[in-house]
Amino acid sequence: MSxxxxxxxxxxxxxxxxxxxxxxxxxxxxxxxxxxxxxxxxGWDSAENGFEPVLRQSVDVSSLASVEAxxxxxxxxxxxxxxxxxxxxxxxxxxxxxxxxxxxxxKVIAIDLNGVFYCCRTAIPHxxxxxxxxxxxxxxxxxxxxxxxxxxxxxxxxxxxxFTKAAAKELAQDGVLLxxxxxxxxxxxxxxxxxxxxxxxxxxxxxxxxxxxxxxxxNMVTWIAGPECSFTTGFVFDxxxxxxxx
Ligand SMILES: NC(=O)c1ccc[n+]([C@@H]2O[C@H](COP(=O)([O-])OP(=O)(O)OC[C@H]3O[C@@H](n4cnc5c(N)ncnc54)[C@H](O)[C@@H]3O)[C@@H](O)[C@H]2O)c1
Ligand SMILES: CC(C)C1=CC=C(C(=O)O)[C@@H](O)[C@H]1O
Numbered sequence: 126m127s128x129x130x131x132x133x134x135x136x137x138x139x140x141x142x143x144x145x146x147x148x149x150x151x152x153x154x155x156x157x158x159x160x161x162x163x164x165x166x167x168g169w170d171s172a173e174n175g176f177e178p179v180l181r182q183s184v185d186v187s188s189l190a191s192v193e194a195x196x197x198x199x200x201x202x203x204x205x206x207x208x209x210x211x212x213x214x215x216x217x218x219x220x221x222x223x224x225x226x227x228x229x230x231x232k233v234i235a236i237d238l239n240g241v242f243y244c245c246r247t248a249i250p251h252x253x254x255x256x257x258x259x260x261x262x263x264x265x266x267x268x269x270x271x272x273x274x275x276x277x278x279x280x281x282x283x284x285x286x287x288f289t290k291a292a293a294k295e296l297a298q299d300g301v302l303l304x305x306x307x308x309x310x311x312x313x314x315x316x317x318x319x320x321x322x323x324x325x326x327x328x329x330x331x332x333x334x335x336x337x338x339x340x341x342x343x344n345m346v347t348w349i350a351g352p353e354c355s356f357t358t359g360f361v362f363d364x365x366x367x368x369x370x371x
Pocket of ligand 2: 216264265266267272275308309310319327
Protein backbone atom coordinates (compact mmCIF):
# COMPACT_ATOMS: atom_id res chain seq x y z
CA MET A 126 0.00 0.00 0.00
CA SER A 127 1.39 3.37 -0.97
CA UNK A 128 -0.31 6.74 -0.78
CA UNK A 129 1.06 9.67 -2.70
CA UNK A 130 0.90 12.55 -0.24
CA UNK A 131 3.39 14.78 -2.09
CA UNK A 132 2.67 18.44 -1.50
CA UNK A 133 0.34 17.80 1.43
CA UNK A 134 0.78 19.24 4.92
CA UNK A 135 -0.13 17.04 7.87
CA UNK A 136 -0.52 18.21 11.47
CA UNK A 137 0.05 15.46 14.05
CA UNK A 138 -0.86 16.30 17.64
CA UNK A 139 1.21 14.54 20.30
CA UNK A 140 3.71 13.74 17.55
CA UNK A 141 6.89 13.83 19.59
CA UNK A 142 6.73 10.18 20.62
CA UNK A 143 4.76 6.94 20.63
CA UNK A 144 1.95 6.42 18.16
CA UNK A 145 2.01 10.03 16.97
CA UNK A 146 5.67 9.81 16.03
CA UNK A 147 5.10 6.54 14.13
CA UNK A 148 2.24 8.19 12.20
CA UNK A 149 4.36 11.26 11.47
CA UNK A 150 7.22 9.11 10.16
CA UNK A 151 4.97 7.11 7.88
CA UNK A 152 3.09 10.12 6.47
CA UNK A 153 6.44 11.76 5.80
CA UNK A 154 7.64 8.63 4.01
CA UNK A 155 4.56 8.94 1.77
CA UNK A 156 5.56 12.47 0.80
CA UNK A 157 3.69 14.69 3.26
CA UNK A 158 5.36 17.54 5.08
CA UNK A 159 4.85 17.19 8.81
CA UNK A 160 3.85 19.72 11.45
CA UNK A 161 4.34 18.41 14.97
CA UNK A 162 2.20 19.78 17.77
CA UNK A 163 3.09 18.73 21.30
CA UNK A 164 3.44 20.19 24.78
CA UNK A 165 7.24 20.28 24.50
CA UNK A 166 8.97 20.13 21.14
CA UNK A 167 12.62 20.48 22.13
CA GLY A 168 15.04 17.61 21.71
CA TRP A 169 13.84 16.48 18.27
CA ASP A 170 16.47 14.11 16.83
CA SER A 171 16.19 14.10 13.02
CA ALA A 172 18.70 11.26 12.64
CA GLU A 173 16.87 9.03 15.09
CA ASN A 174 13.38 9.97 13.91
CA GLY A 175 14.34 9.73 10.26
CA PHE A 176 13.03 13.08 9.05
CA GLU A 177 12.78 16.78 9.78
CA PRO A 178 9.31 18.28 10.35
CA VAL A 179 8.55 21.45 8.42
CA LEU A 180 7.38 22.92 11.75
CA ARG A 181 7.41 21.91 15.43
CA GLN A 182 5.14 23.90 17.68
CA SER A 183 4.54 23.84 21.40
CA VAL A 184 0.77 23.47 21.63
CA ASP A 185 -1.58 22.46 24.42
CA VAL A 186 -4.56 20.92 22.63
CA SER A 187 -6.76 21.51 25.69
CA SER A 188 -6.44 25.27 25.12
CA LEU A 189 -8.44 26.67 22.20
CA ALA A 190 -6.26 29.80 22.19
CA SER A 191 -3.09 27.69 21.92
CA VAL A 192 -4.56 25.63 19.05
CA GLU A 193 -5.83 28.69 17.15
CA ALA A 194 -2.51 30.52 17.47
CA UNK A 195 -0.56 27.50 16.27
CA UNK A 196 -2.88 26.92 13.31
CA UNK A 197 -2.60 30.56 12.26
CA UNK A 198 1.18 30.21 12.30
CA UNK A 199 0.98 27.06 10.18
CA UNK A 200 -1.05 28.89 7.54
CA UNK A 201 1.34 31.82 7.64
CA UNK A 202 4.42 29.59 7.28
CA UNK A 203 3.23 26.85 4.92
CA UNK A 204 -0.08 28.10 3.55
CA UNK A 205 -2.34 25.06 3.71
CA UNK A 206 -3.26 21.92 5.66
CA UNK A 207 -4.69 18.75 4.12
CA UNK A 208 -4.34 16.27 7.00
CA UNK A 209 -5.03 16.56 10.73
CA UNK A 210 -4.31 13.62 13.03
CA UNK A 211 -5.71 14.18 16.51
CA UNK A 212 -3.48 11.85 18.47
CA UNK A 213 -2.48 13.72 21.66
CA UNK A 214 -3.91 12.03 24.73
CA UNK A 215 -3.41 11.09 28.35
CA UNK A 216 -4.71 8.26 30.49
CA UNK A 217 -5.29 9.71 33.97
CA UNK A 218 -5.50 7.76 37.21
CA UNK A 219 -6.44 4.08 37.33
CA UNK A 220 -9.17 4.17 39.97
CA UNK A 221 -12.84 3.28 40.44
CA UNK A 222 -15.33 5.73 38.94
CA UNK A 223 -16.87 6.67 42.30
CA UNK A 224 -13.44 7.59 43.65
CA UNK A 225 -12.22 9.33 40.49
CA UNK A 226 -10.79 12.76 41.47
CA UNK A 227 -12.87 15.42 39.72
CA UNK A 228 -9.83 17.50 38.74
CA UNK A 229 -8.25 14.50 37.07
CA UNK A 230 -11.56 13.77 35.31
CA UNK A 231 -11.71 17.31 33.96
CA LYS A 232 -8.11 17.11 32.74
CA VAL A 233 -8.63 13.84 30.85
CA ILE A 234 -11.79 15.18 29.19
CA ALA A 235 -10.04 18.50 28.43
CA ILE A 236 -7.16 16.86 26.58
CA ASP A 237 -8.66 13.66 25.14
CA LEU A 238 -12.07 15.02 24.08
CA ASN A 239 -12.06 18.83 24.09
CA GLY A 240 -8.61 18.78 22.45
CA VAL A 241 -9.99 16.84 19.49
CA PHE A 242 -12.94 19.24 19.22
CA TYR A 243 -10.69 22.34 19.44
CA CYS A 244 -8.33 21.10 16.73
CA CYS A 245 -11.22 20.09 14.43
CA ARG A 246 -13.08 23.34 15.08
CA THR A 247 -9.96 25.27 14.12
CA ALA A 248 -8.93 23.30 11.03
CA ILE A 249 -12.30 22.51 9.45
CA PRO A 250 -13.16 26.00 8.09
CA HIS A 251 -9.81 26.03 6.22
CA UNK A 252 -10.40 22.54 4.83
CA UNK A 253 -13.99 23.36 3.83
CA UNK A 254 -12.84 26.46 2.03
CA UNK A 255 -10.40 24.40 -0.01
CA UNK A 256 -12.86 21.54 -0.53
CA UNK A 257 -10.43 18.92 0.76
CA UNK A 258 -9.39 17.52 4.12
CA UNK A 259 -8.74 14.27 5.94
CA UNK A 260 -9.10 14.19 9.72
CA UNK A 261 -8.14 11.08 11.66
CA UNK A 262 -9.00 10.98 15.36
CA UNK A 263 -7.20 8.48 17.54
CA UNK A 264 -9.82 6.92 19.80
CA UNK A 265 -9.33 3.59 21.60
CA UNK A 266 -10.93 0.21 22.12
CA UNK A 267 -11.64 1.62 25.58
CA UNK A 268 -14.06 4.05 23.89
CA UNK A 269 -16.00 1.15 22.34
CA UNK A 270 -15.94 -1.27 25.29
CA UNK A 271 -15.68 0.97 28.36
CA UNK A 272 -12.75 -0.28 30.42
CA UNK A 273 -13.00 -0.58 34.18
CA UNK A 274 -10.96 1.87 36.33
CA UNK A 275 -10.26 4.23 33.44
CA UNK A 276 -13.75 5.71 33.20
CA UNK A 277 -12.69 9.24 32.20
CA UNK A 278 -10.43 7.89 29.45
CA UNK A 279 -13.16 5.51 28.25
CA UNK A 280 -15.77 8.29 28.28
CA UNK A 281 -13.48 10.71 26.44
CA UNK A 282 -12.68 8.15 23.74
CA UNK A 283 -16.38 7.25 23.34
CA UNK A 284 -16.96 10.99 22.95
CA UNK A 285 -14.30 11.17 20.25
CA UNK A 286 -16.06 8.38 18.35
CA UNK A 287 -19.48 10.06 18.58
CA PHE A 288 -18.04 13.50 17.73
CA THR A 289 -16.33 12.02 14.66
CA LYS A 290 -19.60 10.47 13.44
CA ALA A 291 -21.58 13.68 13.99
CA ALA A 292 -19.10 16.04 12.35
CA ALA A 293 -18.49 13.61 9.47
CA LYS A 294 -22.18 13.76 8.53
CA GLU A 295 -22.10 17.56 8.61
CA LEU A 296 -19.09 17.61 6.26
CA ALA A 297 -19.95 14.71 3.97
CA GLN A 298 -20.53 16.90 0.91
CA ASP A 299 -17.60 19.25 1.54
CA GLY A 300 -14.68 16.99 0.65
CA VAL A 301 -13.64 16.87 4.30
CA LEU A 302 -13.69 13.31 5.67
CA LEU A 303 -13.45 12.50 9.37
CA UNK A 304 -12.76 9.01 10.64
CA UNK A 305 -11.31 7.55 13.79
CA UNK A 306 -9.28 4.52 14.73
CA UNK A 307 -9.81 2.40 17.82
CA UNK A 308 -6.54 0.73 18.73
CA UNK A 309 -6.02 -1.91 21.37
CA UNK A 310 -2.90 -1.65 23.54
CA UNK A 311 0.40 -0.45 22.11
CA UNK A 312 3.60 -0.54 24.19
CA UNK A 313 4.21 3.20 24.68
CA UNK A 314 4.79 5.42 27.74
CA UNK A 315 0.98 5.78 27.96
CA UNK A 316 0.47 2.06 28.39
CA UNK A 317 3.05 2.09 31.19
CA UNK A 318 0.61 4.30 33.14
CA UNK A 319 -1.79 1.33 33.43
CA UNK A 320 -1.39 -1.22 36.22
CA UNK A 321 0.28 -4.51 35.28
CA UNK A 322 -3.00 -6.31 36.07
CA UNK A 323 -4.82 -4.16 33.52
CA UNK A 324 -2.13 -4.59 30.91
CA UNK A 325 -2.29 -8.38 31.34
CA UNK A 326 -6.10 -8.38 31.22
CA UNK A 327 -6.11 -6.24 28.10
CA UNK A 328 -3.63 -8.53 26.32
CA UNK A 329 -5.69 -11.56 27.30
CA UNK A 330 -8.68 -10.08 25.43
CA UNK A 331 -6.75 -10.00 22.13
CA UNK A 332 -7.21 -13.21 20.09
CA UNK A 333 -3.93 -12.57 18.24
CA UNK A 334 -2.25 -12.82 21.65
CA UNK A 335 0.08 -9.85 21.27
CA UNK A 336 0.09 -6.08 21.59
CA UNK A 337 -0.46 -3.82 18.63
CA UNK A 338 2.56 -2.01 17.14
CA UNK A 339 2.63 1.76 16.65
CA UNK A 340 3.69 1.14 13.03
CA UNK A 341 0.50 -0.87 12.46
CA UNK A 342 -1.55 2.11 13.64
CA UNK A 343 0.47 4.31 11.29
CA ASN A 344 -0.20 1.97 8.34
CA MET A 345 -3.96 2.22 8.81
CA VAL A 346 -3.94 5.95 9.52
CA THR A 347 -1.93 6.56 6.34
CA TRP A 348 -4.65 5.06 4.18
CA ILE A 349 -7.44 6.89 6.00
CA ALA A 350 -5.51 10.18 5.74
CA GLY A 351 -4.99 9.91 2.00
CA PRO A 352 -7.06 10.49 -1.15
CA GLU A 353 -7.70 6.75 -1.63
CA CYS A 354 -10.02 6.98 1.35
CA SER A 355 -12.76 8.67 -0.64
CA PHE A 356 -16.10 7.07 0.29
CA THR A 357 -15.68 6.40 4.00
CA THR A 358 -16.43 9.01 6.61
CA GLY A 359 -17.63 8.87 10.21
CA PHE A 360 -16.23 5.35 10.53
CA VAL A 361 -14.38 3.66 13.37
CA PHE A 362 -11.49 1.57 12.06
CA ASP A 363 -10.57 -1.05 14.67
CA UNK A 364 -7.04 -2.20 15.36
CA UNK A 365 -7.90 -4.88 17.87
CA UNK A 366 -6.19 -8.13 16.86
CA UNK A 367 -9.62 -9.77 16.62
CA UNK A 368 -10.99 -8.41 19.92
CA UNK A 369 -13.70 -6.25 18.34
CA UNK A 370 -16.09 -7.98 15.99
CA UNK A 371 -18.92 -5.48 16.34
N1 LIG B 1 -0.72 3.18 23.80
C1 LIG B 1 -1.90 2.58 23.71
O1 LIG B 1 -2.08 1.44 24.15
C2 LIG B 1 -3.06 3.26 23.04
C3 LIG B 1 -4.16 2.48 22.66
C4 LIG B 1 -5.25 3.09 22.06
C5 LIG B 1 -5.25 4.45 21.83
N2 LIG B 1 -4.17 5.18 22.21
C6 LIG B 1 -4.22 6.61 21.94
O2 LIG B 1 -3.17 6.97 21.06
C7 LIG B 1 -2.75 8.30 21.31
C8 LIG B 1 -1.25 8.35 21.51
O3 LIG B 1 -0.94 7.51 22.60
P1 LIG B 1 0.55 7.03 22.94
O4 LIG B 1 0.40 5.68 23.51
O5 LIG B 1 1.46 7.25 21.79
O6 LIG B 1 0.87 8.02 24.14
P2 LIG B 1 2.22 8.77 24.58
O7 LIG B 1 1.99 9.15 26.00
O8 LIG B 1 3.40 7.95 24.24
O9 LIG B 1 2.22 10.07 23.65
C9 LIG B 1 1.24 11.05 23.79
C10 LIG B 1 1.78 12.37 23.29
O10 LIG B 1 0.75 13.35 23.47
C11 LIG B 1 1.34 14.52 24.02
N3 LIG B 1 0.35 15.29 24.77
C12 LIG B 1 -0.22 14.99 25.96
N4 LIG B 1 -1.01 15.98 26.36
C13 LIG B 1 -0.98 16.94 25.40
C14 LIG B 1 -1.59 18.20 25.24
N5 LIG B 1 -2.40 18.70 26.18
N6 LIG B 1 -1.33 18.92 24.13
C15 LIG B 1 -0.49 18.42 23.19
N7 LIG B 1 0.13 17.24 23.28
C16 LIG B 1 -0.11 16.50 24.38
C17 LIG B 1 2.45 13.98 24.92
O11 LIG B 1 3.39 14.98 25.24
C18 LIG B 1 3.00 12.85 24.08
O12 LIG B 1 4.01 13.28 23.20
C19 LIG B 1 -3.56 8.76 22.53
O13 LIG B 1 -4.68 9.49 22.11
C20 LIG B 1 -4.01 7.46 23.15
O14 LIG B 1 -5.17 7.60 23.92
C21 LIG B 1 -3.07 4.63 22.79
C1 LIG C 1 -4.80 4.04 28.57
C2 LIG C 1 -4.50 3.35 27.30
C3 LIG C 1 -3.10 2.82 27.27
C4 LIG C 1 -5.46 2.26 26.96
C5 LIG C 1 -6.22 1.62 27.86
C6 LIG C 1 -7.06 0.55 27.50
C7 LIG C 1 -7.05 0.03 26.26
C8 LIG C 1 -7.84 -1.15 25.89
O1 LIG C 1 -7.70 -1.64 24.76
O2 LIG C 1 -8.63 -1.63 26.70
C9 LIG C 1 -6.14 0.58 25.23
O3 LIG C 1 -6.70 0.58 23.99
C10 LIG C 1 -5.54 1.93 25.54
O4 LIG C 1 -6.25 2.96 24.88
